[in-house]
Structures are given as C-alpha cells and as structure tokens.
Amino acid sequence: MIKISPSILSCDYSKMGEEFERMKISGADWLHIDVMDGHFVPNITLGAPLIKCLRKCSDLVFDVHLMISDPYKYIPDFIKAGADVVCFHVESDSDTEKTIDLIRESGKVAALAVKPGTEIEAVYPYLEKLGMVLVMTVEPGFGGQSFMADMMPKIVKLREECKRRNLSLDIQVDGGVSLSTVETVAEAGANVLVAGSAIFGSEDPKETITLLREKAAKYF
Numbered sequence: 001m002i003k004i005s006p007s008i009l010s011c012d013y014s015k016m017g018e019e020f021e022r023m024k025i026s027g028a029d030w031l032h033i034d035v036m037d038g039h040f041v042p043n044i045t046l047g048a049p050l051i052k053c054l055r056k057c058s059d060l061v062f063d064v065h066l067m068i069s070d071p072y073k074y075i076p077d078f079i080k081a082g083a084d085v086v087c088f089h090v091e092s093d094s095d096t097e098k099t100i101d102l103i104r105e106s107g108k109v110a111a112l113a114v115k116p117g118t119e120i121e122a123v124y125p126y127l128e129k130l131g132m133v134l135v136m137t138v139e140p141g142f143g144g145q146s147f148m149a150d151m152m153p154k155i156v157k158l159r160e161e162c163k164r165r166n167l168s169l170d171i172q173v174d175g176g177v178s179l180s181t182v183e184t185v186a187e188a189g190a191n192v193l194v195a196g197s198a199i200f201g202s203e204d205p206k207e208t209i210t211l212l213r214e215k216a217a218k219y220f
C-alpha cells in the first residue's frame with residue numbers, strides 16, 4: 001500500500017499546527033518528522049518536547065526519522081512524545097538489535113535507515129523485526145537536495161530479499177522525491193514516499209499528493 005509522508009522539514013515552522021492540518025486535508029497518510037542532533041548530521045532541528053506539543057495538533061501517524069548519534073538513549077522520550085514509527089540509522093553509535101527491541105517493546109513500529117554510502121545488506125540481520133526500512137536517496141541533513149537515482153538497486157535488492165523471506169515490510173524512500181522521480185522509486189519497490197520540498201513547495205499540495213500516489217500506484 002502506498003503511503004505519502006510529507007517531510008515537515010520544509011514546512012512553515014511558525015505555524016506547525018496549521019501545516020499539519022493542511023497536510024491532513026491534502027491527503028497525507030503520515031507525517032515525516034526529521035530529528036537532527038548536529039552531530040550525526042550537520043544540522044539541528046527539533047526534539048521530543050516539541051513533538052509532544054505537536055501530537056496535540058494531529059492524529060496522523062508520526063513517522064519520526066532520527067538522525068542522531070545515540071538513538072537508544074532517546075527512544076523512550078520520543079515514544080512518550082507520541083512517535084508511531086521510530087526510524088533510526090544503522091550507522092548510529094547505538095546497538096542496533098537493542099534499539100530495535102526497545103522500540104518494539106513499546107508497541108511501536110521499528111524502522112532502520114541506511115545512508116547512501118551504506119550497503120543494503122547492513123539491514124538484513126534485522127529484517128524479521130522491522131516494520132520498515134528507509135533507503136536514503138540524499139545524504140541526510142537537509143531538504144531540497146538532488147535525488148540519487150543510483151540508490152535504486154538497493155531498493156530492488158531489498159524488495160527481492162523481503163519476497164524471498166516472505167516478509168511484507170514497508171520500504172521508504174527519502175530525499176529528492178518529486179513528481180519527476182516518484183515513478184523511479186515506485187518501480188524499484190518503495191511504497192512509503194517521503195517528500196519535503198515537493199509537497200510544501202507546491203502551490204497545491206493536495207494535487208501533488210494525489211499525483212504522487214497515482215504515479216506510484218501504477219507499480220503496485
């Protein structure tokens with residue numbers, strides 16, 4: 001099933017509650033919330049206290065993408081704040097297995113992300129425990145970067161591996177997803193589409209979300 005998850009990195013931070021509502025009425029399935037610590041990536045965004053406040057503004061699924069060095073330490077805070085899908089990087093300093101277990105023990109969906117330079121096989125040992133894998137198509141840290149089409153073989157390989165193991169997990173793609181790249185990622189096998197600048201920079205987000213979904217749906 002296709003899910004569209006607008007990245008709020010590109011929203012108007014002075015009126016986030018309204019922006020979340022605008023995404024809901026535009027047909028978003030999830031909200032992608034990018035958490036950056038200025039250490040794992042060279043940018044700082046927001047943390048659990050703000051997510052806790054934002055939780056009151058929206059009932060959409062909070063898809064929290066943790067670009068932080070020590071996710072294990074902060075997972076309980078993000079779960080208490082209202083995260084539904086908790087995604088962290090396999091390249092982080094935390095013990096991957098322990099961090100996945102911590103998320104699952106809280107009844108939330110555990111997801112693992114890979115940066116462009118990391119082989120997709122890095123997530124294979126954990127697939128049975130994951131609800132989603134995020135394949136980055138830009139270097140994490142900033143919105144509005146160019147889409148890296150050379151990441152597609154990783155998505156194809158992962159989809160094949162999931163089929164081989166009879167797993168139906170979500171494959172998410174994040175970075176440079178737009179009306180001109182969405183078919184490429186859907187054809188490769190990604191079904192959860194994050195888009196920041198393409199949606200928030202659009203004059204008509206509802207139309208953009210509808211078109212993203214329609215273009216992707218051709219491949220599922």
Ligand code: DX5
Pocket residue numbers: 007008009010032034065138139140141142143144145174175176177194195196197198
């Ligand atoms: C980048 C973030 C992305 C980003 C995507 O580090 O993880 O979620 O907001 O932005 P666009 O869609 O503009 O590339």
Ligand code: ZN
Pocket residue numbers: 007032033034065174194
């Ligand atoms: Zn992200």
